[in-house]
Amino acid sequence: MTEVPKVYYGSTIVGRAARYACLSAKLDSILEHLDLSTIEKRDKVAIKMHLGFNDGYQTVPVYFVRKVAEAVKKQGAFPFVTDNPSAVYNAADRGYTSETCGCPIIPIAGVKDGYVTKKEIDFNGLDSLDAAGVLLDSDVLVNLTHVKGHGACGYGGAFKNIALGGYGASSRWNKIHGVEQFLKYFDETRMTKEHLVKLRAACPRNAPNWNEKKGAASLSFYECDQCHGKDKPCIEADAGLTDWSINEENFVAFQEIMAIAAKHIIDSFDADKLFHLNFMMNITPYCDCMGMGMPNVIEDIGIVGSRDIVAVEAASLDLIAKQGLLVDTVKKIPENYMRSNPDGDSSLHPWQLLHGPFKNPYKVVEYGAARGMGSMKYELVELLSAEETSKGEPPKIEYEGGPTFY
Numbered sequence: 001m002t003e004v005p006k007v008y009y010g011s012t013i014v015g016r017a018a019r020y021a022c023l024s025a026k027l028d029s030i031l032e033h034l035d036l037s038t039i040e041k042r043d044k045v046a047i048k049m050h051l052g053f054n055d056g057y058q059t060v061p062v063y064f065v066r067k068v069a070e071a072v073k074k075q076g077a078f079p080f081v082t083d084n085p086s087a088v089y090n091a092a093d094r095g096y097t098s099e100t101c102g103c104p105i106i107p108i109a110g111v112k113d114g115y116v117t118k119k120e121i122d123f124n125g126l127d128s129l130d131a132a133g134v135l136l137d138s139d140v141l142v143n144l145t146h147v148k149g150h151g152a153c154g155y156g157g158a159f160k161n162i163a164l165g166g167y168g169a170s171s172r173w174n175k176i177h178g179v180e181q182f183l184k185y186f187d188e189t190r191m192t193k194e195h196l197v198k199l200r201a202a203c204p205r206n207a208p209n210w211n212e213k214k215g216a217a218s219l220s221f222y223e224c225d226q227c228h229g230k231d232k233p234c235i236e237a238d239a240g241l242t243d244w245s246i247n248e249e250n251f252v253a254f255q256e257i258m259a260i261a262a263k264h265i266i267d268s269f270d271a272d273k274l275f276h277l278n279f280m281m282n283i284t285p286y287c288d289c290m291g292m293g294m295p296n297v298i299e300d301i302g303i304v305g306s307r308d309i310v311a312v313e314a315a316s317l318d319l320i321a322k323q324g325l326l327v328d329t330v331k332k333i334p335e336n337y338m339r340s341n342p343d344g345d346s347s348l349h350p351w352q353l354l355h356g357p358f359k360n361p362y363k364v365v366e367y368g369a370a371r372g373m374g375s376m377k378y379e380l381v382e383l384l385s386a387e388e389t390s391k392g393e394p395p396k397i398e399y400e401g402g403p404t405f406y
């Protein structure tokens, strides 16, 4: 019988005001349990993360990135942090430098995002994707992910970190972010700019768009929350003129392409050279590439780590489901920016409550499991739980007890 993969979990809830009980110690323990000894001396280790953009500071704190880099160095290997060239170029603005991370920061597909290898696919009109060359050159992948929401698919986790982040810009923006448009959802021959303007005016999220250059209409699937399964003013405004429709298949296509893209990256590494760490802290509603501060919509949960990408993602989604959406926070936010399902339907995942029922975050995990990328069944192993660390004598709190500046 195949062994159920373990997912190691460190919660932000701690049992003592003690260094041995805090999240930092929990990350050390997760890394120890993941057993980095399969990283060989001189291996080139890509720590793939999202370094944020512009004023987007709610990414993985550099403190933890440095700890991961140091743990890799202990194996005699050469870690480097990697992300797209824009995020790398201005990473210092958000505190990420080679000095603070403890290793170099290298653009994932070269300085112009053009150092890529073609990966053939056959999905919804797409025949290839350009995988990032620096990532593929590496011996080891540490998939270090900031978990957050995402407009296109509801959730951005371990899959998204490498499915979009592991590819050059043209694949990211023009191919993957565009796949929803392949299955037709209105009759183009009957669409006019005037009619589209009517649909856009009816939509509380301005999701229908008119592209002046192309003279064409489209729906921003990123913005559309499917009016949370209720009446859809865009369809009412269309009144059947173009057969405008809001279909689950279009939304789900993004989840499937993420699984396809992530698999190509995963398959380029030996199984014992893959490590996945999901940081569920500063859980914002939208992606780090938005480049701005956002309200956190789910309370901090902690860190999970596994060698199985499907398991780590399923565990993260289950923990988020258990935690729930910060509904009162979302209610304070103007509706044209963010609105949650008015019924708070408990059968929906928190990311569906925020981004709409067709953005089911488990879809990518299911597609990944169906492609043999890992297991949706997992064993969650909590390390240094609050209960465990609360036992015994409390330590003497040191404050600045060691050698100090004074």
Ligand code: SF4
Pocket: 202, 203, 204, 205, 206, 207, 208, 219, 223, 224, 225, 226, 227, 232, 233, 234, 235, 246
């Ligand atoms: S379903 Fe709602 S959010 Fe989506 S385009 Fe229509 S009106 Fe806008």
